[in-house]
Amino acid sequence: xxxxxxSSRHLARHRRRVTSTDHLIGFALAAIxxxxxxxxxRSLGFPRDEAFYFxxxxxxxxxxxxxxxxxxxxxxxxxxxxxxxxxxxxxxLKDLFGLSFKFLHEKHHVFEDASTAxxxxxxxxxxxxxxxxxxxxxxxxxxxxxxxxxxxxGLMPRVFFNAHLACFDVGIMAMCTLTIYVYWRATAxxxxxxxxxxxVVFGLTLLTKHNSWILPFIFVPHAxxxxxxxxxxxxxxxxxxLPTSLVAMxxxxxxxxxxxxxxxxxxxxxxxxEYVKFHLxxxxxxxxxxxxxxNSAPSPALYMPVMILATVPAITLALFLVGAVERQWVLGTRxxxxxxxxxxxxxxxxxxxxxxxxxxxxxPVPASHRAAHGxxxxxxxxxxxxxxxxxxxxxxxFLLPKTPIFGGTKHWLTAYxxxxxxxxRGFVLVGEAMNRAWPKLVETGRASAxxxxxxxxxxxxxxxxxxxxxxxxxxxxxxxxxxxxxxxDLGLNRQFWGFTTQSLAPWLAAHAPxxxxxxxxxxxxxxxxxxxxxxxxxxxxxxxxxxxEGDFAIVHHELHMGEMDDELWVANGSDAPAYxxxxxxxxxxxxxxxxx
Amino acid sequence: xxxxxxxxxxxxxxxxxxxxxxxxxxxTVEEAxxxxxxxxxxxxxxxxPVPHTPLARLRRFAFLAIPILALLELGAHLVQxxxxxxxxxxxxxxxxxxxxxxxxxLVVMAPYWTDPIGRELFKDEILSLAREARPDSTRFPRAVxxxxxxxxxxxxxxxxxxxxxxxxxxTLTVYDNPSYRPLKDDLVDHVAPGxxxxxxxxxGGPADCAFTHGRVETGxxxxxxxxxxxxxxxxxxxxxxxxxxxxxxxxxxxxxxxxPLGGGKTLRVRFENVVxxxxxxxxxGLDWDSTAHAEEQPVTLVWKxxxxxxxxxxxxxxxxxxxxxxxxRDLEGQTGEITAEVSSPSSRNRLYCFxxxxx
Numbered sequence: 029x030x031x032x033x034x035s036s037r038h039l040a041r042h043r044r045r046v047t048s049t050d051h052l053i054g055f056a057l058a059a060i061x062x063x064x065x066x067x068x069x070r071s072l073g074f075p076r077d078e079a080f081y082f083x084x085x086x087x088x089x090x091x092x093x094x095x096x097x098x099x100x101x102x103x104x105x106x107x108x109x110x111x112x113x114x115x116x117x118x119x120x121l122k123d124l125f126g127l128s129f130k131f132l133h134e135k136h137h138v139f140e141d142a143s144t145a146x147x148x149x150x151x152x153x154x155x156x157x158x159x160x161x162x163x164x165x166x167x168x169x170x171x172x173x174x175x176x177x178x179x180x181x182g183l184m185p186r187v188f189f190n191a192h193l194a195c196f197d198v199g200i201m202a203m204c205t206l207t208i209y210v211y212w213r214a215t216a217x218x219x220x221x222x223x224x225x226x227x228v229v230f231g232l233t234l235l236t237k238h239n240s241w242i243l244p245f246i247f248v249p250h251a252x253x254x255x256x257x258x259x260x261x262x263x264x265x266x267x268x269x270l271p272t273s274l275v276a277m278x279x280x281x282x283x284x285x286x287x288x289x290x291x292x293x294x295x296x297x298x299x300x301x302e303y304v305k306f307h308l309x310x311x312x313x314x315x316x317x318x319x320x321x322x323n324s325a326p327s328p329a330l331y332m333p334v335m336i337l338a339t340v341p342a343i344t345l346a347l348f349l350v351g352a353v354e355r356q357w358v359l360g361t362r363x364x365x366x367x368x369x370x371x372x373x374x375x376x377x378x379x380x381x382x383x384x385x386x387x388x389x390x391x392p393v394p395a396s397h398r399a400a401h402g403x404x405x406x407x408x409x410x411x412x413x414x415x416x417x418x419x420x421x422x423x424x425x426f427l428l429p430k431t432p433i434f435g436g437t438k439h440w441l442t443a444y445x446x447x448x449x450x451x452x453r454g455f456v457l458v459g460e461a462m463n464r465a466w467p468k469l470v471e472t473g474r475a476s477a478x479x480x481x482x483x484x485x486x487x488x489x490x491x492x493x494x495x496x497x498x499x500x501x502x503x504x505x506x507x508x509x510x511x512x513x514x515x516x517d518l519g520l521n522r523q524f525w526g527f528t529t530q531s532l533a534p535w536l537a538a539h540a541p542x543x544x545x546x547x548x549x550x551x552x553x554x555x556x557x558x559x560x561x562x563x564x565x566x567x568x569x570x571x572x573x574x575x576x577e578g579d580f581a582i583v584h585h586e587l588h589m590g591e592m593d594d595e596l597w598v599a600n601g602s603d604a605p606a607y608x609x610x611x612x613x614x615x616x617x618x619x620x621x622x623x624x
Numbered sequence: 625x626x627x628x629x630x631x632x633x634x635x636x637x638x639x640x641x642x643x644x645x646x647x648x649x650x651x652t653v654e655e656a657x658x659x660x661x662x663x664x665x666x667x668x669x670x671x672x673p674v675p676h677t678p679l680a681r682l683r684r685f686a687f688l689a690i691p692i693l694a695l696l697e698l699g700a701h702l703v704q705x706x707x708x709x710x711x712x713x714x715x716x717x718x719x720x721x722x723x724x725x726x727x728x729x730l731v732v733m734a735p736y737w738t739d740p741i742g743r744e745l746f747k748d749e750i751l752s753l754a755r756e757a758r759p760d761s762t763r764f765p766r767a768v769x770x771x772x773x774x775x776x777x778x779x780x781x782x783x784x785x786x787x788x789x790x791x792x793x794x795t796l797t798v799y800d801n802p803s804y805r806p807l808k809d810d811l812v813d814h815v816a817p818g819x820x821x822x823x824x825x826x827x828g829g830p831a832d833c834a835f836t837h838g839r840v841e842t843g844x845x846x847x848x849x850x851x852x853x854x855x856x857x858x859x860x861x862x863x864x865x866x867x868x869x870x871x872x873x874x875x876x877x878x879x880x881x882x883x884p885l886g887g888g889k890t891l892r893v894r895f896e897n898v899v900x901x902x903x904x905x906x907x908x909g910l911d912w913d914s915t916a917h918a919e920e921q922p923v924t925l926v927w928k929x930x931x932x933x934x935x936x937x938x939x940x941x942x943x944x945x946x947x948x949x950x951x952x953r954d955l956e957g958q959t960g961e962i963t964a965e966v967s968s969p970s971s972r973n974r975l976y977c978f979x980x981x982x983x
Contacts, residue, residue, distance in 0.1 A: 312916075321874060323916045343694040350690070454690075461687035485691045489698035496705055507697050511704035513773065516737040550845075576842035576850065585740065587874050588912055591849070593740075594757070594868040594876045595842045598850035603753050608744045613708035615740040 046167050053171070054162040057178045058155030065151040065192055069144050072192050072499040073530025073564065079555035081122055081194050082146050084114040089126030091290065103293075111291035115299075116306050118289050120235035121199045124149035141562050146194040153202035154191030158182050160205045161445045164212075168411045169351075169453045176483060177452030180344045181445055183490035186437045189501025197438040200237035204442040207233045207240075208418050211247055214273035215254055216409040227276030231284020238307045239442050242425065246417040247274060254410050313434035316587040319519025323588070326429030335437050338520060340447070341490040342508045348447050351454030355412040419446035436502065436521060455486060499531060500611040512612040522585050526550030528609065528616050529582065530564050535607050535619065537566045540580060545570045547578035549592060575599060580606075581620045596620045709772055709793050714745045717794035721750055721768055724789075724798060730764035731755055732780070734771035742770060757868045757878040759907050759979045760947065763807055767799040805983045808901040811962075812878055812979050815854065815866040819896055822856040822864050825965070826889040833858035848911050848975040849881050862891055869977040871909030873945040879907070879977035884923050884968035891966045898962050899982060900955035906980030907947050908939045915941040917973040925978055928963040929955070939976070952982065 074082075091110045094102035101107070111119060125146045132138040133145035158178040165174025181187060191198045207229045214222035233240040251271045252259065262269040286292055292299050314323045317331050337345070422443040425431050459479050462469070469475040497504035502523045505515030516522065529551045540546070548556050548571045559565045575581045575592055576599040583592040583605075597603040605618035725731050731750055733742040743751045761767060761779050769780060772794055783799035790796075814820040822833040833856040841851040849869040856864040864882045871877065882891055908925050922940035926933055927950055935950040968974050 321872075321912070324918065342697050343690070346690060346693050458687045458690045465684045465687060482691060486694045489694050489701060492698060493701050496701070507700035507704055511701065513704065513708075517735055517773065517775065522737075573844060574842050575844075576840050585737075588870075589845065590874055590876060591845060591847075591870045591912065594870055595847070595850040597753055597757070597876070598852055598867050599840045599842050602748050603743050603751065603756050604748045605740060605744045608740045610741065612705055613741075614737060618740045618744070 046163060050163060050166050050171065050174075051159075053166075053175065054159035054178070057162055057175075057182070058152075058159040061158050061182050061191070062151045062155040065154060065188075066144065066148075068498055069147055069151075069192055070141065070564070071530075072189075072501075073527050074143065074551075074555035074558060075193065075195075075525030075527035076550065076552045076555065077525060078147075078193050078195055078527075079552045079558065080114055081125060081196075082143065082558065083554055084119075084122040085125030085129055085146050085194065087113050087126070088119060088122050089130050092123070092127060092130070103290075107290035108294055111289070115291045116303065117196060117237060118235045118285070118303075119291070120232060120288060121149060121153075121194075121196050121237075125194045143194070143558060143562060147192060150194050150198055151191060153199040154182070154187070157198065157202040157205050157445060160202070160209050161448060164205070164209055164445070165449050165452045168415075168449070170456055172459065172479065172483075173351075173449070173452035173456045175452070176347070176455040176486070177445070177448040179483075179487050180341075180347070180451050180490060181448035183487060183494045184340055184344065184444060184448075185494045185497040185501055185504050185506070186339050187441060187444060188494045188498065190438050190441065192501075195438075196237040197435075197441050200233070200239045201441040201444065203229070203233040203236045204239060204243060204418075204422075205445045207243060208246065208414065211273050211277070212409055212411065212414055215251075215271070215414075220272065223272040223276040224280065226273040227280025228284060230277040230281040231288070234281055234285040235288045238303075239422065239439070242421050242442070243277075245421045246414070247277070250410060250414050250417055253413060254408070310432055312432045313524075314586065314588045315432075315434045315436070315524070316519060316521045317433065319587075321587045322433060325432075327426075327431055327433045329427050329429070331433045332423055332426035332440060335520070338505045338509045338515060338518070339437050340444075341493055341506050343486050343489055344448070344451050347451035347454035347458070347486065349454065350457055351450035351452065352416075354457055355415070355450065355453060359412055359416070415446045415449055419443050419450070434524070436524065455483070458482065500528065500616065502527065503611050503614065503616055512614045516614045519587075521587075522614070523616060524550075524586065526552070526555070526584050528584065529556070530559055531609055532582065532607075532617060532619065533565050535609070536569065536580070539606070539621075540566060540569060542568045543570060544568075544579040545572045545577065547572050547575045547581035549575075549582050550584045550586075550589070551582075575620075579622050581622075583618045583620070585615050585617065593618065707793070711745065713792040713794060714741060717770055717791040717796065718746045718750065720789060720791045720796055721746065721770060724796060725750065725768045726766070728765060730758070730761055730767040732761075732767060732769050732777055734769050734777045735773065735775040736777065738770075738772060746770075753868070753878070757876040759877055759879065759945075759981075762801065762803065762805075762905070763981065763983075765801050765804045765806075767801070769795075769797045769799065771795045771797065805901075808982045809899040810981045811895050811898065811906075812866050812880055812981075814895050814898075815856070815864070815880070820856070821894040821896065822858065823892050823894075824858050824860065824862055824885060824889055825892050826885075827860075827887070830892070831859050833862065833864065846913050848913070849977070851881075858891070861885065862889075864891065864893060867977075869909070869975070870912050871945040871977065872912045872915045872941070872943075873909070874912060875945070877907065877909070877945060877977065877979065879909075879979040881975070881977045882966055884966055884971055884974050884976055886968060886971035886974075889967070893964045893966070895962050895964070897959055900952050900958050900960065900962075901982040902951070902953045902956050903983060904934070904950040904952050904962070904980050905947075905983055906937075906949075906978060907945050908937050908976070908978035909943065909945040910939060910941065911975035911977070914973045914975045917941070920973050921969045923966065923968040923974055923976045926965040926967075927980075928965065929960075937978070 087110055091102055091107055094106065114122070128148045129142055129145045132148060133142045139145040139148065158181060161181050162174040162178040165177040187198065207226065210222065210226045210229045214226045230240070230243065233243065251274055255271050258269055286296060312323050312325065314321055317328055318334070322328065422440045426433070426440060459482055462478060462482065463475055469478050493506060500512070504512050505520060509515055509518060526549060529548065536546070546569050553571065556571045560567055560569065572578045575595050581596050583589060583596065600620060600623050602623060606621040607619040608615045609617040609619070721731060733739045733751070743756070766786070767780055767783065769777060780799050782802065784802055786798040786800050788795060788797050817835045823830045824833065836855060836857050837853050838855070840853050849867040851863070851865050852867055854865070862882065862885050864880060866878065867881045868876045868878050869881055880893070885891060904927065910923065914920070918941060920941070922938045925937040925939070927935045934952070935948065937946065937948045939946050964978070966976065966978070
């Protein structure tokens, strides 16, 4: 890690291109993060969806066995039956879950728990996001920016929670970030290979999750700005020209998507249609927001901004604001110069041969601003614009009244790397302001130490908050809203997917007799069975499906789930739970014991 | 070739590209090898002479807002996670509530999310079903509010504060109900032979519903309220029970639960030996899950004294737990019958509950 710029002579060093050292830093960040996830994985129970994906991974792994054995059934009806399960989501991550299970659990026993093997690819996706975010930041705004961006991204409690899971949300965050990175490199460097890489990576992202459908809304407007001049020139000649990377994504992407998903092979049009329709017409599950239960359209427009404020550490958001405002100012200045030149053209005083839209946002940066902010004359790849688009596009979807909000924050995780990148830029601006305020830091060679201290100060809070949130990641809220209790005061969702059941293990072990039956509420059977199998819960417990049947019954506290409490009050003739599992004093699960 | 990608003409050696122009296939633009996007941050700024005006000084040190915010956030996190009310503190509050609350008083937890903790530690001796599943708070003369974090229940906002007491981090506030009128009769307590008769009207004359004793029925989410062992069961479908339901106000309410029969049929509930007061005060609502079905029609509850209709209560998806009050002053002090008739065009997704008392 290179530290603060102590002198102009040293500063020149920081302008060099990303090197193997940067990849080493990125890899180290990823490795530390994955190690942290592995170490904490056993204390986090299994949410509903994860249990389905465990099963899908195990099923899909059978298909790879057919491939490894050279069986032709892999390309016939068997493939269709294997991939029919959970076909509402494409298979890439489930393939990886299954292969990890086979090789890292069953064959080589790297992971004792099968669940950790299933989860490992998802964890690696979390690490990959940090790595790519670091590289992005290091290239665009310098090493410190990349480093702080990656660290602050990993220290978002909801990212940390989701990065544990054998689910798709962190996987799609990684793949979208990677696709944008490769596209950016293709734009900056040119050449066929980067463009081909963009096509392949985009195809893999299509195979990860449907959030990938947002990417064209980032790339197309960005490419129109970057390539405005040839585009308009060729349009004037009656021809449409397209950037190679976009063409590669539009052609190679679907080919990779089709070939990577055997469920599509036998009836591609009907099945792609079914897949798309499923997500465009998804049902509305229940979600509490500001004390109200939402289970139909319209969704509240405030949901996304409030949830970001309530779940992302305030210091991350503050640094983001510093960085984003500065970059927005640069873009705005360029845009204003463009408008001014356009006005001059219209009034006949300007350069009439220059197309008005051609140099959009690529106006030369004023010398005064370059001196003040160290900004290069031209950024041909329009990096700031790309980052703003990559941030805005996934978030904008949640301003639409038809978009369901049942996924909480996980459905816009793809925006977070870019939020973090602006935060990284903000950190650099703060560090530079520190150098200017205390020039002696630079003169006495203590600037590096000061920057390290500043980095510790801005990351220790998010670290403490994220560490404390585990294993109640979806129940936790940041100090800005009063922590977990503040979130409850505001009427924000306490949890979903029933992921907290495992946290009852100590109480059940102490209080449930051998063979006791438990109504498991929002926990799905597969999740319960795996927790029993891996001895995360007392092995002598039996699950039942109706609250009145169990010796014990659990209720996961969500606004609409109060119905379960009411049923148990009537069935037991008492409203007193035997135990309430709480996080920071906020009830997460009530356990009722049948009165005999 | 220019290093500006915008200067590039279509590259003949680029892979063949699709075109949106139907007239002519479009060539592609191979992205130009633009300069490496160099880091822009780590650039030394010339240290300018610092003016000594207060504004300049403020601007110079404005960056300190970031580390200060970071430390404030960390501090807030530590305070928030280390000031959680302990079980011992809750139990101390419970002992104080025991001395403050009379049997006829309401006891509530504030904020409402602390209610499960209250029920766990205070038990149903204090947070009883009658208090927890109340139709509303107006039936109680006083209330003891057990609160933390400076929170209060909105339903007591108009009540008069009688006293306040701190027990550690817990505040006990005793309220007086300014408009208290004692209950004369609670119709939900009438679910028993001799106190209530249930029948179905329509489709070939009234059919009586028998009072039965079975086993309690419960189900997973979406089942609706539990069906207790004692219930009226109708011969061709339909039933009536006293249970606890969660309407779309997402609070538990003890009430009379039924599923409207649809098809032109009406469920008639005749309450016997009712002691009348000045008003019939009550509520009606659809189960929270039923309200998600926007296409379904409202449920109508008609109150009758003999052949005289005294009120219609129409409850739709948006009504939550809807209150009503009907004038019965002409019957005040008398004992007699009152009839409730429940109907809806459809029986699908119409889990329905109502309650009433006289006062």
